[in-house]
Amino acid sequence: MSVAEFKEACGLLVRMPVLWIPGVVGGLCAAFIWLLFILSGAFFAGRFVVITGLIVLFFIAGSLSVIRQNEGGMGALASGGRQYFFRVLLPQLVILFMILLVFVLVMLTLNLIGIASDPALLVFLSFGVAIPSILMTLFSDTAAVFEDRKVFESIQRSVDIVSQNTGKVISFVLISALASATILFSLMIVWEALLFDKLEPLTTYTEEQLQTFTPDQLLTMIGSEGTWVTAVVIFLAGLILIPLLMSYKACTFRRLAGSTILIQQETGEYDSKGRWYKY
Known part of the structure; x- marks a missing residue:
């Protein structure tokens, strides 16, 4: 089944070139962050990660809207981005907050029972909390766009x-x-x-030299030419991966959503004779 959706996603990218726009924007943003990191350091580059991430998210929301309509150009992409930007953004913020909250609560519990935190434990807990949470809420953005769901509804739909x-x-x-x-x-x-x-020259290095080789030494070795080549490669990675993965995700959601029953919790109460009354 998943292979069929992958082929469908590739077909969408061929049929609707506008879906490549998020890849172009994402690749340019990633290359810009790389060059800013090299030229100005991590402090300034880190400040722009959030800004560029929001820009890319705008175009991703627009591309999901285009896939939902199964047609459209730049106007439809921009209109979809404006319409669904916050519907896609807010669930991601809620999910991030929930992951951080669970992580903090787990760490506090471990400290209260006397278990000291160490790097290995932190890594294990990070993956143990983040991976299941991300997997269960994987389709919250597509649910928000394809089914016009609100924040918590889109998260619930993804979990279902x-x-x-x-x-x-x-x-x-x-x-x-x-x-x-x-x-x-x-x-x-x-x-x-x-x-x-x-x-x-790396081919002539001994095993000890390779073990002590640092990223700063690599940057010095490749020079400014290598920095620009790396930026181009990063751009190409964003150009290809973002449209491909988002289209594949949208096609997968569209197939799964049609065969998934929405689980709704009814609210009500029992009376003194045990009869259920729905609100």
Whole structure:
């Protein structure tokens, strides 16, 4: 099933070139952050991560709207971005807050029972809390756009879909990871080929030298030319991955949503004779 949706996503990218716009914007933003990090350091680059992330999210919301309508150009993309930006953003903020809250509560509980925190435990807890939360709320953005759901409704809809289609969702995640790894590995080969002359001295390094080799030394080795080549490769990664993964996610949601029953909790109370009255 997931392979069929992947092929459908590729077909959408061929049929609707406007879906590449989020990739262009995301690639440019990522390359800009990289160059800013090299030129000005992590302090200034970190300040722009949130801003560029919001810009990319605007175009992603617009692209999901275009996929929902199954047609459209730049006008439809911009209109969809304006209409669904906050519907996509707010669930992500709620999810982030929930993850942080659970993490803090777990850490406080461990400290109260006398378990000291160490780096290994922090890493384990981070993955243990974040991965299930992200997986269960994976389709909150698509639910917000495709079904016009509000913040908590979109999160609940995502949880319903994932819980009722766990195997299919895991298949979607695995195919997405495989496609991402393939694209990134291919771009890494291109990067190494373009900078082969500058990276060639690494082949003569001993094992001890390689173990003590630092990222700063690598940046010095590739020089300004390598910095710009890296920026281009980062741009290409964003250009390809963002449209592909978002289109694939939208196609998967559209298929799963049609076969998923929405679980609704009824509110009411029992009377003295045990009869249920719905509010």
